[in-house]
Amino acid sequence: MSVVRHVLGLSGGRDSASLAVYMAQHRPELEIEYFFTDTGKELPEVYEYLGRLEGFLGRPILRLNPDRDFDFWLRQYNNFLPSPRTRWCTRQLKIRPFESWLWPSLDAGVRVVSYVAIRSDENYREGYSSTHPNLTVELPFREAAIDKAAVIDLLEASGLGLPAYYDWRSRSGCTFCFFQQKIEWVRLMERHPDEFEEAKSYEKNALEHGSPFTWSQGESLIELAAPERVAQIRADHERRLERAAARRPRNQLRPDSDLIDNDELYGQAKVCLTCHK
Structure with missing residues (x-):
């Protein structure tokens, strides 16, 4: 055999x-x-x-x-x-x-x-x-x-x-995973500030060497971490939650199903299967 x-x-x-x-x-x-x-x-x-x-x-x-x-x-x-x-x-x-x-x-x-x-x-x-x-x-x-x-x-x-x-992030993966939503970057900054600072340092070094990419699409982590930008991200997230909750029928038999994760709010990205399963 x-x-x-x-x-x-x-x-x-x-x-x-x-x-x-x-x-x-x-x-x-x-x-x-x-x-x-x-x-x-x-x-x-x-x-x-x-x-x-x-x-x-x-x-x-x-x-x-x-x-x-x-x-x-x-x-x-x-x-x-x-x-x-x-x-x-x-x-x-x-x-x-x-x-x-x-x-x-x-x-x-x-x-x-x-x-x-x-x-x-x-x-x-x-x-x-x-x-x-x-x-x-x-x-x-x-x-x-x-x-x-x-x-x-x-x-x-x-x-x-x-x-x-899962209380604050929709999937596993590296602390600086580029598939994170902006609200998840904000929460990383709050919950794991050392890891957020490390991500910022990687990004700064990469930009200085000509990399066209930032961790979060369209802005650097320095820009994302500005208080007024954080407030905007939070407000946008709350609006998405309200719209999603209004569209959802409540399931009395499965109250936990009323919890809305970020994939539902922002669309499910085609993430790395090896990292995030």
Whole structure:
């Protein structure tokens, strides 16, 4: 019989955590290897949540670390910040360590099954595109018709609940992820001022070296952090909340469904699957 490894990547987000819970409950016979690729620029809430998830699973979550850090790759890309068009951060800090970890096994003839948390209500998403014939990607949530509401139910029923950053941010990822909405940058500044200042310093350095990108589209973090601009961002966010609440029918059976996340307010960006699931 050929050797088969089962792996499940965790981003620190609700979908991959919920898939880990689901697989532990529905496929307990599988010896799944859970892993997290640590860029070194993650939110503190992510590390706390991974610790709680390890406790639920009763097994360790392997930490994969890139052989070169963000600063190294920033220099390699001529101090140009990553952006939605040039996602070198995902390629170098997430996918590359994953491939370095698994490729020796794959090349040795081991078949690897990777479970990815694409929900049934995310038909536009595609999973990790394997370039190795021995790597297979499976989508249990799509097969079981599990959508966003069911993902949240799984986490609540397990006792884990949502990661704490969902109180102010719509997804996991690096502290300076360019997919953040402007209101999330404001909240990062308030909740994690050191990380916000680090993002500002990266941006300033990149602009000085000719990078055409800022972390937030259309303005620098220095401009975004000005008190009058913060007030504008807050006001816009409140108007969006009011409009969204007025359009929504209230569900008496699922009061939590009345909570409106930023994807609903601003449109769901086609974010990096590897980082944000």
